[in-house]
Amino acid sequence: MPALLEVANVSKSFGGVAANVDISFDVQPGEILGLIGPNGAGKTSLFNSISGEVTPDRGEIRLDGRRISGLGPVACARLGIARTFQVVRSFDSMTVLENVMVGAFSRTARAQDAMAQALDVLGFAGLTARADTLAHQLTPPEKRRLEVARALATRPRLLLLDEMLTGLTPTEAASGVQLIRDVRDRGITVIMVEHVMEVLLPLVDRAVVLNLGRVLMQGSPQQVVRDPDVIRAYLGDKYAA
Amino acid sequence: MRGNAITRRRRGELVVGAVLLVLLIALPLPIRDVYTQNLIITTILFAGLAQAWNILGGYCGQISLGHALYFGIGGYVSTLMFVNAGIPPSLGMFAGGLVGGLIALLVGWPCFRLSGHYYAIATVVVGEIGYLLFLNWEFVGAAMGVYVPFKGESFIDLQFRTTKLPFHYVVLGFAALTWIAAWLIEGSRWGYTWRAVKDDPVAARSLAVQVFPSKMAAAAVSGFFTGMGGAIYAQYVGYIDPDSVLSGQLSILIALPAVLGGVGTLWGPLLGAAVLIPVSELTRSYLGGGGRGIDLMIYGGLIVVVALARPAGLISLLGVRSQAGGADIPAKDADARAA
Numbered sequence: 001m002p003a004l005l006e007v008a009n010v011s012k013s014f015g016g017v018a019a020n021v022d023i024s025f026d027v028q029p030g031e032i033l034g035l036i037g038p039n040g041a042g043k044t045s046l047f048n049s050i051s052g053e054v055t056p057d058r059g060e061i062r063l064d065g066r067r068i069s070g071l072g073p074v075a076c077a078r079l080g081i082a083r084t085f086q087v088v089r090s091f092d093s094m095t096v097l098e099n100v101m102v103g104a105f106s107r108t109a110r111a112q113d114a115m116a117q118a119l120d121v122l123g124f125a126g127l128t129a130r131a132d133t134l135a136h137q138l139t140p141p142e143k144r145r146l147e148v149a150r151a152l153a154t155r156p157r158l159l160l161l162d163e164m165l166t167g168l169t170p171t172e173a174a175s176g177v178q179l180i181r182d183v184r185d186r187g188i189t190v191i192m193v194e195h196v197m198e199v200l201l202p203l204v205d206r207a208v209v210l211n212l213g214r215v216l217m218q219g220s221p222q223q224v225v226r227d228p229d230v231i232r233a234y235l236g237d238k239y240a241a
Numbered sequence: 242m243r244g245n246a247i248t249r250r251r252r253g254e255l256v257v258g259a260v261l262l263v264l265l266i267a268l269p270l271p272i273r274d275v276y277t278q279n280l281i282i283t284t285i286l287f288a289g290l291a292q293a294w295n296i297l298g299g300y301c302g303q304i305s306l307g308h309a310l311y312f313g314i315g316g317y318v319s320t321l322m323f324v325n326a327g328i329p330p331s332l333g334m335f336a337g338g339l340v341g342g343l344i345a346l347l348v349g350w351p352c353f354r355l356s357g358h359y360y361a362i363a364t365v366v367v368g369e370i371g372y373l374l375f376l377n378w379e380f381v382g383a384a385m386g387v388y389v390p391f392k393g394e395s396f397i398d399l400q401f402r403t404t405k406l407p408f409h410y411v412v413l414g415f416a417a418l419t420w421i422a423a424w425l426i427e428g429s430r431w432g433y434t435w436r437a438v439k440d441d442p443v444a445a446r447s448l449a450v451q452v453f454p455s456k457m458a459a460a461a462v463s464g465f466f467t468g469m470g471g472a473i474y475a476q477y478v479g480y481i482d483p484d485s486v487l488s489g490q491l492s493i494l495i496a497l498p499a500v501l502g503g504v505g506t507l508w509g510p511l512l513g514a515a516v517l518i519p520v521s522e523l524t525r526s527y528l529g530g531g532g533r534g535i536d537l538m539i540y541g542g543l544i545v546v547v548a549l550a551r552p553a554g555l556i557s558l559l560g561v562r563s564q565a566g567g568a569d570i571p572a573k574d575a576d577a578r579a580a
Binding site: 072078 | 246247428429430433434436437439440441443444445446447448449450451505
């Protein structure tokens with residue numbers, strides 16, 4: 001099966017600091033890919049490149065074989081890439097429903113249609129009861145759900161989740177995991193950045209491990225946890241077998 | 242269905258708007274006093290101008306302190322067309338609006354690349370440039386300004402000498418038009434995406450909202466109605482010069498009712514104008530003169546009090562939530578600071 005997303009030799013530096021160095025991997029349609037690595041490994045930078053927020057210095061990113069790097073966030077969103085943010089960004093003066101409608105307006109110009117689609121997505125994300133609440137009044141886990149709902153309203157093919165489960169209680173994280181599975185079952189490919197390994201590894205089909213801006217290794221969750229390089233990067237040399 | 246809350250709210254707004262319109266149609270009928278008539282006309286005109294400002298400043302969050310430029314240019318365009326080509330101001334005001342909108346686009350093209358306070362500062366400078374340009378431009382009368390010749394009473398020329406009543410209905414029509422424009426925008430894709438741009442441009446971009454074009458569209462609409470208001474004002478006072486229609490003080494006067502009433506709300510600009518313009522006029526006529534500026538002190542003090550006590554605007558007293566400013570966000574922040 002041809003890859004949905006191809007990241008090919010992507011490098012990106014910020015003021016002399018190399019955030020990403022020669023990163024390459026593919027994402028298959030319908031898979032959940034985990035992007036993991038210690039703090040400062042370059043995960044969020046890579047997300048910013050894939051979502052079009054920044055342009056890689058070298059290499060390119062392709063969606064369905066078509067180059068998307070350098071097109072900017074609006075074009076990437078139109079082509080079917082949606083994202084959430086590590087630090088939640090909600091439209092705080094707007095209600096939950098209105099937030100999601102902004103996403104839906106990327107596919108329709110009619111307010112009636114946008115509202116119907118937004119309500120549908122809110123039902124899917126379990127936020128129907130909060131539709132008329134102002135976004136800034138939501139609890140942190142609800143805000144994360146709102147970001148997912150808003151992203152889904154753009155009808156993406158690829159969803160980028162940046163630490164969506166971080167900082168949640170185990171119960172909240174479990175329901176977040178279920179939401180991500182439901183998203184995948186809708187046929188949407190997911191790439192997720194996460195620190196919480198024990199939550200992430202059972203969920204993902206494959207993981208790419210970044211360290212110091214480079215791909216350390218990629219493979220199945222089982223391969224990742226056994227890899228001596230990964231253990232060294234996370235825990236230090238003395239734990240490496 | 243949850244979405245009905247939005248539909249219900251919007252219907253309610255239309256009903257309140259219609260009732261308000263009927264009241265304002267009846268309001269001047271028993272009034273014979275010219276001073277009061279003038280006060281009401283000025284208030285309604287500024288309610289319309291503040292609403293026009295609100296479309297850009299409130300919904301899209303781009304604080305302009307140079308709106309007198311669009312106002313003045315709208316006034317000059319319509320007046321010069323009337324004086325030099327005999328084109329009636331009832332048509333000329335649309336031309337004035339179009340040029341006002343066009344100028345707003347020209348200003349926006351470089352200035353929207355700046356964000357936050359820098360945009361506001363740039364608009365101050367641009368407004369001042371416009372003022373100086375007109376002050377020295379012979380074709381538009383330079384510092385002498387332009388007199389509007391009287392060609393007889395008519396709605397076509399927007400000229401009335403014997404009574405102010407027709408002007409009441411002209412400015413009321415203008416204010417109603419800006420209100421309807423704001424109401425329509427609120428319920429449309431523009432309204433939603435503009436508010437998203439105001440709240441968080443990065444998140445908006447990630448949802449395929451085009452940030453720069455959104456600001457430009459909001460500026461064009463805002464500039465159009467402001468220019469139209471300038472054209473009407475020129476016919477009302479019969480004489481314009483750079484000091485009366487292009488001054489920086491006027492830019493503040495256009496923005497202030499919206500800011501004080503509640504930015505990004507349908508009613509804020511109206512409420513702000515209804516409070517601000519009469520207070521400004523009354524303090525000036527009772528306490529002005531003598532050169533001690535007591536009227537301005539009271540006026541300024543009032544603004545400070547409102548800004549401190551009700552940062553979301555007077556409208557928040559009525560429990561109306563801001564469509565863009567987040568009526569209870571600033572209030573909550575203020576509480577947090579006080580705690």
